[in-house]
Amino acid sequence: xxxxxxxxxxxxxxxxxxxxxxxxxxxxxxxxxxxxxxxxxxxxxxxxxxxxxxxxxxxxxxxxxxxxxxxxxxxxxxxxxxxxxxxxxxxxxxxxxxxxxxxxxxxxxxxxxxxxxxxxxxxxxxxxxxxxxxxxxxxxxxxxxxxxxxxxxxxxxxxxxxxxxxxxxxxxxxxxxxxxxxxxxxxxxxxxxxxxxxxxxxxxxxxxxxxxxxxxxxxxxxxxxxxxxxxxx
Amino acid sequence: xxxxxxxxxxxxxxxxxxxxxxxxxxxxxxxxxxxxxxxxxxxxxxxxxxxxxxxxxxxxxxxxxxxxxxxxxxxxxxxxxxxxxxxxxxxxxxxxxxxxxxxxxxxxxxxxxxxxxxxxxxxxxxxxxxxxxxxxxxxxxxxxxxxxxxxxxxxxxxxxxxxxxxxxxxxxxxxxxxxxxxxxxxxxxxx
Numbered sequence: 001x002x003x004x005x006x007x008x009x010x011x012x013x014x015x016x017x018x019x020x021x022x023x024x025x026x027x028x029x030x031x032x033x034x035x036x037x038x039x040x041x042x043x044x045x046x047x048x049x050x051x052x053x054x055x056x057x058x059x060x061x062x063x064x065x066x067x068x069x070x071x072x073x074x075x076x077x078x079x080x081x082x083x084x085x086x087x088x089x090x091x092x093x094x095x096x097x098x099x100x101x102x103x104x105x106x107x108x109x110x111x112x113x114x115x116x117x118x119x120x121x122x123x124x125x126x127x128x129x130x131x132x133x134x135x136x137x138x139x140x141x142x143x144x145x146x147x148x149x150x151x152x153x154x155x156x157x158x159x160x161x162x163x164x165x166x167x168x169x170x171x172x173x174x175x176x177x178x179x180x181x182x183x184x185x186x187x188x189x190x191x192x193x194x195x196x197x198x199x200x201x202x203x204x205x206x207x208x209x210x211x212x213x214x215x216x217x218x219x220x221x222x223x224x225x226x227x228x229x230x231x232x233x
Numbered sequence: 234x235x236x237x238x239x240x241x242x243x244x245x246x247x248x249x250x251x252x253x254x255x256x257x258x259x260x261x262x263x264x265x266x267x268x269x270x271x272x273x274x275x276x277x278x279x280x281x282x283x284x285x286x287x288x289x290x291x292x293x294x295x296x297x298x299x300x301x302x303x304x305x306x307x308x309x310x311x312x313x314x315x316x317x318x319x320x321x322x323x324x325x326x327x328x329x330x331x332x333x334x335x336x337x338x339x340x341x342x343x344x345x346x347x348x349x350x351x352x353x354x355x356x357x358x359x360x361x362x363x364x365x366x367x368x369x370x371x372x373x374x375x376x377x378x379x380x381x382x383x384x385x386x387x388x389x390x391x392x393x394x395x396x397x398x399x400x401x402x403x404x405x406x407x408x409x410x411x412x413x414x415x416x417x418x419x420x421x422x423x424x
Contacts, residue, residue: 014404015385019313020378022321044301049411051302052360053379054309055353057268062280066266067258070287074246074254077288135248135295152248154295162244162253201252203241205299 004028009039017046018053136210138229140218147171149227151216153179159210161190162203165218165227169198174221177202180214187217239304240297247294258287261305265312272316272382282319286312305353317382363413370394371406378403 004012009029015021016029033040138151147167153159163177173195178187193202206213210231218227237245237256245253265286269279289311297307364372370392377383377391389399 011400011404014407015378015400017407018375018378018403019310019317020382020384020403022317022384045415046407046411048302049407049414050375050379051306051310052356052414053364053375053410054268054306054313055264055357055360056364056376057264057271057309057380059263060267060270060276060279061263062266062283066262066280066283067255070258070262070284071251071254073284073288074291077291078249137248150250152244152250154244154247158299160240160244162241162248162250164245164250164252199252201237201241201245203238203244205238205240 003032003035005032006036006039009033009036010042013039013042013046014050016043017050019050136213136231138216138231140216140227140229142167142227147227149216149218149229151229151231153210153213153231155205155210157209159206159208159213160203161206161210161213161216163190163193163201163216163218165193165195165200167195167198171198172196175200175226176219178217178219179206180217181208181212182214183212190216193218240299243290243294243297243304246291254291261287261308264305264309268309268312268380269316271380272313273320278319279316282312282316285315289315303352303356305356313379313382320382359414363410366413367406367409371402371409374399374402375406375410 004025009016009032012021012025012029016026021029033043135152135154137153140149141147142149147165149163149165151161151163153161161179165175175193175195177190177193179190180187188206188208190204190206191202193200213231215228215230217225220226237253239257239260242253242257242260246257262283265283266279269282269286270276273279273282286308290308293311297304301307302310364375367375373392374388377388378385383391385399385403386396388394388403389396392399394402
């Protein structure tokens, strides 16, 4: 297979961006791109215009059970690849957060319980072990053992941070969530996590890479620190 | 969960959070299935493609780069590539007449999905407005390529035009769209 020339790639750039080139022509053009910043930039820019067109596709609700099939396939794929992304936690695992909460948190819960022995009020956790490469995690369990706060973060340039709080259904409150980074400085506020119906989630992006995150801290409405957990080193 | 940002749901899906996974799938399944159906012209195959698209998203979530586009367009790009591969493994399929008529609806606007975020609804409106600046030939060529996975040769056959004309419409249309979506770039876009 010969690499395409710049004029050939430029002529095909729009079709490449739209994904409408096939076979040897596509392979030839794509093999040219890694070595040609100019053509790569052109295709990237045209892709930036072409990709939003996909939003215009007519919507189609899938058949009943589609969501369950995808979740099952995801879990099966995760079980086949223990070093890959995490398989999904099963519902019965989640209902017993201090028993079996799945592969993500099993080691961590044991460690957190050790840390929490004798603690009152403030929940202090630790990082969740046994996670995929690039994903940093932290876990805190309340002193009563009735609430679990988990955080996940990843991203080389900017961190995606996702926080979940599971607690008894009767607990309803707003919590302010912040993240500390290495090197000190003012903690970055992620936002407000609203706890209702037994759970709450908060997701946000921070302008620091995930590897610089040190710990997650959760404050109640009175400003009292309720949960704190370090991300794994 | 509906209010959670797409990137947060994707992150939660990637690390095995079942609530985030379910919310992510629920939010995007109609768009993913719809795009797959438009390309493969077969509802059952479209669902297979859609399922594989979600699996790919789960596997490759750490590779998602927010600077290059939204989670939705990233997921739809994965879907399109899988659907196009699925179609090309089969005999060439005629364009579904229903899909052809839906191209006009796509350009003019259809109902908004209740699951669509305000960000996506705004992006859809912006793209429709930009498409409105193209002539009909350019618009149809772009939509046949983007939403139906058709090559220039297939578009030429569908539209009854020479291949060179189909290529020109695709290229000039996308160049003009790029300018419309990125107003700083004013040096290109004329047909």
